[in-house]
Amino acid sequence: MPEGPEIRRAADRISKKIVGKEVHSVNLIYPPIVEFQEILQQSQIESITTRGKAMLTRFDCGLSMYSHNQLYGRWTVNRRSTEMKWNRSLRVEFLTNKFAVRLWSATDVEIIPTSKEESHPFIAKLGPDILDDSCTPSLIYDRLKSKKFYNRNASSLMLDQSFIAGIGNYLRSEILHQSGIHPSAKPRSLSDDKIQSWAETTKFLSELSYDTGGFTVSEKVALAGKQRGEPKRAYRHSAFCRNDLPCHYCGTEIVRIRVANRRLDFCPECQDLCEN
Numbered sequence: 001m002p003e004g005p006e007i008r009r010a011a012d013r014i015s016k017k018i019v020g021k022e023v024h025s026v027n028l029i030y031p032p033i034v035e036f037q038e039i040l041q042q043s044q045i046e047s048i049t050t051r052g053k054a055m056l057t058r059f060d061c062g063l064s065m066y067s068h069n070q071l072y073g074r075w076t077v078n079r080r081s082t083e084m085k086w087n088r089s090l091r092v093e094f095l096t097n098k099f100a101v102r103l104w105s106a107t108d109v110e111i112i113p114t115s116k117e118e119s120h121p122f123i124a125k126l127g128p129d130i131l132d133d134s135c136t137p138s139l140i141y142d143r144l145k146s147k148k149f150y151n152r153n154a155s156s157l158m159l160d161q162s163f164i165a166g167i168g169n170y171l172r173s174e175i176l177h178q179s180g181i182h183p184s185a186k187p188r189s190l191s192d193d194k195i196q197s198w199a200e201t202t203k204f205l206s207e208l209s210y211d212t213g214g215f216t217v218s219e220k221v222a223l224a225g226k227q228r229g230e231p232k233r234a235y236r237h238s239a240f241c242r243n244d245l246p247c248h249y250c251g252t253e254i255v256r257i258r259v260a261n262r263r264l265d266f267c268p269e270c271q272d273l274c275e276n
């Protein structure tokens with residue numbers, strides 16, 4: 001599933017083509033939103049923003065399109081002349097003179113009043129957005145130390161969108177590995193230094209992934225992995241999809257476990273529960 005950084009990059013890419021540009025056609029193909037076709041066709045797109053893994057496309061008529069890609073939704077940006085040949089269902093299409101911006105397959109698409117965005121059931125539950133400037137390491141530190149969260153397992157906390165919005169499966173493995181936190185550790189049992197490092201790594205890796213298009217290691221580390229013949233899914237991370245490969249820090253094999261049916265890759269040496 002795309003995580004916060006991927007959705008934010010998609011929003012940036014789409015914004016460049018349709019925000020403040022002349023959009024000739026807005027086509028709402030997805031049945032639950034078809035009724036808004038006419039009003040949105042007559043409106044301009046003011047901004048596109050993200051909240052966690054959700055995207056909000058705001059129109060100047062006071063309406064917003066809320067979309068969440070879940071596992072299968074996909075945005076594409078193409079020249080209008082490019083023919084799209086694939087087996088997905090088209091949901092929404094924006095056409096300018098030159099470009100076609102399309103949303104495919106997503107089923108979580110709604111039109112809501114812009115003024116009511118914050119009370120949308122998904123958005124209302126979200127914690128601070130990891131990519132927002134206001135979400136600083138010190139804010140994350142305070143949340144880790146708060147009564148609401150300090151007794152939770154690290155592995156479940158990292159995916160809880162009400163704790164921090166925008167972190168998903170690969171970032172979870174990466175953040176825990178690079179801050180040396182065992183998946184079962186609870187903030188309440190960790191030292192302040194450890195929590196500080198966890199908070200800083202959470203922010204740093206999310207921004208790094210946004211800046212680099214999904215890399216959570218330095219260019220040098222990624223290149224070395226590539227030269228060893230590792231696949232991209234492995235060399236761009238330090239733990240995730242590196243199961244059975246040696247840990248960059250200590251050489252121990254990275255181990256894959258499943259938590260709540262989602263994969264989690266970690267180093268049993270660097271992320272030793274006893275030492276936390």
Ligand SMILES: [Zn+2]
Pocket residue numbers: 247248249250251252267268269270271
């Ligand atoms: Zn290690």
